[in-house]
Amino acid sequence: MTTLGPRLGVLADDYTGAVDVAATLQESGVPVELHLGVPPPDRAWDRSEVVVVGLRSRSVDVATAVAWSGAAASWLVGLGTAQLFQKYSSTFDSTDAGNIGPVADALRAALHRSVPDPQLVLFCPAVPHYGRTVYQGHLFVGDRLVSEAGTHPLTPRDDPDLVRRLSQQTAEQVGLLPHQTVAAGVAAARAALDRLVARGVRYVVADAVDDGDLAVLGQVAQAHRLVTGAVGLASALLAGGRELPEPREGAEAPRRSGPSRPEAPPHALPGAFVAGSCTVETLEQVRRFEERWPVLRFRPTEVADGRDVVAEARRLAVDQLADGPVGVAAGAPADVVRAEQEALGRARAAELTERTLGEVAEALVELGVRRLVAAGGETAGAVVDRCGISRAAVGATEAPGIPWLRVDGDGDPLWVLLKSGPLGDPDLLLRALDPAGTRAVGSETGTVDAALRRRTRRPSV
Numbered sequence: 001m002t003t004l005g006p007r008l009g010v011l012a013d014d015y016t017g018a019v020d021v022a023a024t025l026q027e028s029g030v031p032v033e034l035h036l037g038v039p040p041p042d043r044a045w046d047r048s049e050v051v052v053v054g055l056r057s058r059s060v061d062v063a064t065a066v067a068w069s070g071a072a073a074s075w076l077v078g079l080g081t082a083q084l085f086q087k088y089s090s091t092f093d094s095t096d097a098g099n100i101g102p103v104a105d106a107l108r109a110a111l112h113r114s115v116p117d118p119q120l121v122l123f124c125p126a127v128p129h130y131g132r133t134v135y136q137g138h139l140f141v142g143d144r145l146v147s148e149a150g151t152h153p154l155t156p157r158d159d160p161d162l163v164r165r166l167s168q169q170t171a172e173q174v175g176l177l178p179h180q181t182v183a184a185g186v187a188a189a190r191a192a193l194d195r196l197v198a199r200g201v202r203y204v205v206a207d208a209v210d211d212g213d214l215a216v217l218g219q220v221a222q223a224h225r226l227v228t229g230a231v232g233l234a235s236a237l238l239a240g241g242r243e244l245p246e247p248r249e250g251a252e253a254p255r256r257s258g259p260s261r262p263e264a265p266p267h268a269l270p271g272a273f274v275a276g277s278c279t280v281e282t283l284e285q286v287r288r289f290e291e292r293w294p295v296l297r298f299r300p301t302e303v304a305d306g307r308d309v310v311a312e313a314r315r316l317a318v319d320q321l322a323d324g325p326v327g328v329a330a331g332a333p334a335d336v337v338r339a340e341q342e343a344l345g346r347a348r349a350a351e352l353t354e355r356t357l358g359e360v361a362e363a364l365v366e367l368g369v370r371r372l373v374a375a376g377g378e379t380a381g382a383v384v385d386r387c388g389i390s391r392a393a394v395g396a397t398e399a400p401g402i403p404w405l406r407v408d409g410d411g412d413p414l415w416v417l418l419k420s421g422p423l424g425d426p427d428l429l430l431r432a433l434d435p436a437g438t439r440a441v442g443s444e445t446g447t448v449d450a451a452l453r454r455r456t457r458r459p460s461v
């Protein structure tokens with residue numbers, strides 16, 4: 001009997017991107033499982049049709065990104081996964097060195113070991129409902145080129161030309177599938193790609209300005225073993241049909257149905273956020289939260305000077321958590337971040353910030369927080385790793401691409417919301433951590449006081 005492995009294996013280059021794609025695909029009715037960090041070779045597969053592995057490979061050095069991605073891909077290929085999807089951000093966040101190109105090279109090589117040459121790889125970060133579109137190889141955020149729509153502290157977005165960006169990161173020749181060809185439909189797009197392959201082109205940036213374009217690319221990419229992009233193309237690929245390459249024999253068959261009603265945490269659980277994101281969206285979400293609840297703010301230069309932010313966060317939590325949620329934020333406007341980076345160096349500023357936020361998150365959980373929001377991809381990475389989270393069930397979404405994750409351990413579940421910097425409406429933090437809601441689950445029903453009495457261990461500050 002021929003048995004099937006996962007239909008799609010997604011390798012996301014950060015944890016917020018992983019939950020974004022996991023939630024989006026699960027909402028389309030497909031069973032999805034989420035793994036955070038490189039799965040050990042003997043990690044069990046829960047037989048979900050889609051397996052998402054989140055890595056922290058976006059901003060690490062190229063060799064590390066390649067090693068982690070290769071190890072995770074080997075695990076997925078070993079399960080008999082039919083198709084791999086390399087998920088990067090819808091703003092194509094990367095540096096001149098990588099890591100999008102080198103990881104694609106490594107994944108292609110990993111697949112090449114088990115199947116004939118994957119031939120062609122599409123690159124398309126378009127997600128029209130996030131305002132991300134690609135036209136003539138140029139990436140737009142809303143009506144601005146990505147280079148004019150805000151930068152990033154670690155991966156500056158200063159070149160909107162994706163063919164040129166990708167060419168800097170790989171030895172492969174990079175081509176373009178322009179919008180006029182995509183708009184002409186699947187047959188025209190396939191014919192154009194065949195011509196590019198005949199010229200030796202292996203990597204192709206594809207234009208997409210709306211979901212119709214993505215649907216064409218989703219169809220075209222059915223035949224590809226490796227596809228790359230953000231949630232737009234991942235969704236289109238899954239929706240695009242079932243003509244997948246023959247899976248390896250000997251693996252188990254995947255489940256066909258997802259959770260009937262994704263879960264959300266009870267409002268009564270003590271809540272907190274940590275935010276390292278510097279996007280205008282997150283800064284506004286923090287500002288709105290701060291109008292109602294306390295927020296502890298810090299800068300990496302202060303940590304370098306000896307400020308003990310973790311002890312301050314503990315004190316704040318002990319004083320305030322019974323009344324409502326608290327927040328800890330490092331994110332700041334671009335001029336402040338620039339000054340911090342000039343004072344400390346870019347890498348050290350980031351390292352101090354992320355380490356502090358990870359330690360704060362760990363302390364808050366220890367003090368009884370059971371609803372925890374981490375805002376920002378790097379921030380989420382620091383929090384998840386510090387709290388030792390490697391598996392999670394994908395629950396209900398608070399906003400598109402932002403699901404609650406239920407993390408089961410020895411005691412009560414911990415609910416975690418990993419929020420990509422630019423995602424979410426201005427009231428996201430207020431809503432996600434609102435203690436006044438009426439939603440309650442079984443024995444968790446009760447006030448914040450009751451919940452705290454049940455869970456809080458007194459700190460030693």
Ligand SMILES: Nc1ncnc2c1ncn2[C@@H]1O[C@H](COP(=O)(O)OP(=O)(O)OP(=O)(O)O)[C@@H](O)[C@H]1O
Binds near residue numbers: 153279
């Ligand atoms: N005040 C600050 N000074 C210098 N660097 C900071 C400061 N606040 C945050 N940072 C750094 O900025 C980076 C923000 O990246 P992070 O990935 O967490 O958010 P994001 O880029 O908005 O999210 P995403 O990756 O989901 O788009 C982190 O590396 C963080 O350490």
Ligand SMILES: O=C(O)[C@@H](O)C(=O)CO
Binds near residue numbers: 014017018021
């Ligand atoms: O695609 C996006 O922008 C997000 O899923 C992301 O990658 C967050 O870091």
